[in-house]
Amino acid sequence: MSMLKHLEILMKYSVRRSEDYDSIRGQNLMVFGRGLDRAWEKEACWECFDETGAVAGFCSAHILNEQGEQTLFLSRAAVLPHARGNQLQRRFINTRCRYGKKVGCDVAITYTSPHNTTSSNNLIREGFEMYVPHYKWAGKDMLYWRKVL
Ligand SMILES: CC(C)(COP(=O)(O)OP(=O)(O)OC[C@H]1O[C@@H](n2cnc3c(N)ncnc32)[C@H](O)[C@@H]1OP(=O)(O)O)[C@@H](O)C(=O)NCCC(=O)NCCS
Numbered sequence: 001m002s003m004l005k006h007l008e009i010l011m012k013y014s015v016r017r018s019e020d021y022d023s024i025r026g027q028n029l030m031v032f033g034r035g036l037d038r039a040w041e042k043e044a045c046w047e048c049f050d051e052t053g054a055v056a057g058f059c060s061a062h063i064l065n066e067q068g069e070q071t072l073f074l075s076r077a078a079v080l081p082h083a084r085g086n087q088l089q090r091r092f093i094n095t096r097c098r099y100g101k102k103v104g105c106d107v108a109i110t111y112t113s114p115h116n117t118t119s120s121n122n123l124i125r126e127g128f129e130m131y132v133p134h135y136k137w138a139g140k141d142m143l144y145w146r147k148v149l
Helices: 003-012 021-032 088-102 117-125
Strands: 013-017 044-050 055-066 069-079 107-112 143-148
Touching (some): 021 069, 044 088, 055 088, 088 107, 117 143
Parallel strands (some): 069 107
Antiparallel strands (some): 044 055, 107 143
């Protein structure tokens, strides 16, 4: 992608911290279907808006305390169908990593399902590497990712 195109996308969309949990629940339902009714209030959430103010997606993360180490878990991200293909998932990853660093996390972790190559490739592009956790907390078939912040 050319630098100009990249700048256009950056200008067209803005990512902001959000506590609009009704909006986030609605987007979650739209993208993931009837899944877990997650307690979004416990997570740090962000929403992305286009230049008309229409919502384009959301992401969430929360801090885990493990053996004295603060770790940021990237818990969920969704880009609404009309806004896909604009590298917004990478922006969501980057935004959360910057937040994690700011609040004192040493590491960010997440997981993907093996068929979700888009998400895996975007994590690689944002500096994540695969690792083998001691305990496969998201399921034995998942791929596990981490990045030192
Ligand atoms: C996975 C997801 C977050 C990717 O978001 P994104 O910001 O659109 O990602 P990208 O801009 O990198 O584009 C993804 C791919 O779609 C392609 N694409 C381009 N235009 C597109 C369009 N209009 N619609 C859909 N895909 C498009 C891109 O070329 C890219 O292909 P690549 O993976 O071969 O590079 C998004 O598709 C999504 O929300 N999916 C459902 C939920 C999900 O899987 N969430 C992540 C796990 S929690």
